[in-house]
Amino acid sequence: MAYAGDPDVIDPDPEGKRVFLQGNTWLDHCVEADEFLIRALELIESSDACAADASRDAVLSGLERVRAGVTKRPHETLVKVANGGSVAWARQCADADAAIESALDLFERAPASFRDRPAVVAVAEGLHRVRGVVTRVAPRTTARIPGAEAASPPAKVARTERARETDAPDPKLPHLTLKYLDTKGLAEPARLALTVGRIPFEDVRVSYEDVARLRAAGELPFGQVPVLEVRDAEGSAPTPFGQSSAILRFVGRLANLYPSDPGDLRQLRVDAVEELLADARRAFVPLWYRNALPRSPTDGSAPEATALDDARVAAATRLVNDTYLPARAAQVERLLESTAGLPGGEAARDAGPYVCGDEVTVADLSLYVFFEGVTDAGGGYCPGVDATDAVERCPRLKRLLDAVANRPDVEAWNASVRERRETAKKAATTSG
Numbered sequence: 001m002a003y004a005g006d007p008d009v010i011d012p013d014p015e016g017k018r019v020f021l022q023g024n025t026w027l028d029h030c031v032e033a034d035e036f037l038i039r040a041l042e043l044i045e046s047s048d049a050c051a052a053d054a055s056r057d058a059v060l061s062g063l064e065r066v067r068a069g070v071t072k073r074p075h076e077t078l079v080k081v082a083n084g085g086s087v088a089w090a091r092q093c094a095d096a097d098a099a100i101e102s103a104l105d106l107f108e109r110a111p112a113s114f115r116d117r118p119a120v121v122a123v124a125e126g127l128h129r130v131r132g133v134v135t136r137v138a139p140r141t142t143a144r145i146p147g148a149e150a151a152s153p154p155a156k157v158a159r160t161e162r163a164r165e166t167d168a169p170d171p172k173l174p175h176l177t178l179k180y181l182d183t184k185g186l187a188e189p190a191r192l193a194l195t196v197g198r199i200p201f202e203d204v205r206v207s208y209e210d211v212a213r214l215r216a217a218g219e220l221p222f223g224q225v226p227v228l229e230v231r232d233a234e235g236s237a238p239t240p241f242g243q244s245s246a247i248l249r250f251v252g253r254l255a256n257l258y259p260s261d262p263g264d265l266r267q268l269r270v271d272a273v274e275e276l277l278a279d280a281r282r283a284f285v286p287l288w289y290r291n292a293l294p295r296s297p298t299d300g301s302a303p304e305a306t307a308l309d310d311a312r313v314a315a316a317t318r319l320v321n322d323t324y325l326p327a328r329a330a331q332v333e334r335l336l337e338s339t340a341g342l343p344g345g346e347a348a349r350d351a352g353p354y355v356c357g358d359e360v361t362v363a364d365l366s367l368y369v370f371f372e373g374v375t376d377a378g379g380g381y382c383p384g385v386d387a388t389d390a391v392e393r394c395p396r397l398k399r400l401l402d403a404v405a406n407r408p409d410v411e412a413w414n415a416s417v418r419e420r421r422e423t424a425k426k427a428a429t430t431s432g
């Protein structure tokens with residue numbers, strides 16, 4: 001059967017079995033698909049097993065073509081479809097589909113030692129998904145949905161080095177200003193996610209007096225920091241957004257460090273970590289504020305009626321060190337031992353090192369910030385708290401924390417913050 005009435009074009013879905021996708025959903029799939037293509041390119045380029053295959057170069061250029069024509073600029077291609085370019089578009093998709101098939105064939109022919117590697121299995125599964133959703137379904141995309149023109153795709157910032165080298169910053173990316181105290185605390189995971197994802201942002205450090213001023217000026221939606229101010233690329237007035245977890249998920253999606261595909265069970269792993277850390281932090285309230293309640297969200301004061309005496313603060317500190325934190329560390333270790341929601345199963349879990357196998361996510365950044373703050377590695381997050389021994393008893397957690405700490409982008413970020421502080425200190429000494 002001819003496709004769209006054109007006898008030259010093969011119908012990519014002759015039996016009409018595949019789903020129609022709404023344009024915006026399709027954009028999301030394209031962004032995800034592009035990520036798999038990047039990983040496939042990197043795998044093939046770096047593997048000795050593929051070097052010997054006669055089709056290698058053709059496969060590489062085929063996959064680059066799929067990226068350039070279909071997945072890297074999905075919004076443009078969607079507009080092409082909407083403008084009536086469906087015949088040429090169908091042809092391009094059929095070509096892209098063939099290129100992906102060649103890549104999968106190359107994997108099939110490779111020795112088992114390569115083919116069975118968890119990373120290869122994951123990429124092959126990803127490429128099957130790209131075929132299933134993007135390159136075969138695309139010609140049937142319902143492109144003329146209201147608002148599809150206005151909806152730009154999520155910023156494409158993949159985590160791989162290749163993507164970072166080849167993708168110029170997206171000019172449509174919003175301008176982001178993240179305001180928080182000059183500590184790691186609740187904003188550091190978001191700062192790290194933006195850094196790892198190479199999303200430009202303004203890192204503004206504020207004092208408690210600044211927080212009070214911002215609160216009085218109505219610039220803190222929930223009366224506290226962190227606050228993320230977002231301006232669109234055209235430079236609109238900034239809109240402030242509060243709550244660290246909401247901010248982290250938002251920037252995590254921008255940075256491609258948060259599994260957000262519908263039905264992707266890894267999201268549950270990532271969110272579970274975030275919630276567990278929020279639970280863990282709640283136990284610090286009596287230690288931070290010497291109070292049963294946290295600071296008042298209306299004026300930042302610590303309520304006198306619920307102030308704690310030294311004996312109670314000491315008892316709370318002991319419980320946190322001896323019971324609460326070791327239990328939280330062990331719970332994270334159990335999550336890292338489990339394969340629930342993890343594509344690639346036990347092999348991916350054991351290869352690790354992250355919550356979602358070999359892909360770093362915001363959950364890993366949060367774990368790193370939290371445990372660095374309560375161990376020898378950094379310390380000082382909460383007075384009197386030390387979970388060094390508890391972490392030592394959790395080998396998978398320890399491996400994860402080391403992996404994040406040793407990432408070159410995280411090391412570079414830490415060094416730049418240290419340098420910024422030293423420069424500020426010197427400036428203060430000179431002027432004082």
Ligand SMILES: N[C@@H](CCC(=O)N[C@@H](CS)C(=O)NCC(=O)O)C(=O)O
Pocket residue numbers: 181185186208211212223224225226242243244245295296297299300
């Ligand atoms: N649930 C909020 C808690 C925010 C919060 O407790 N912020 C503290 C700093 S960690 C703050 O703004 N303290 C200053 C004040 O309350 O005056 C979040 O996760 O963002």
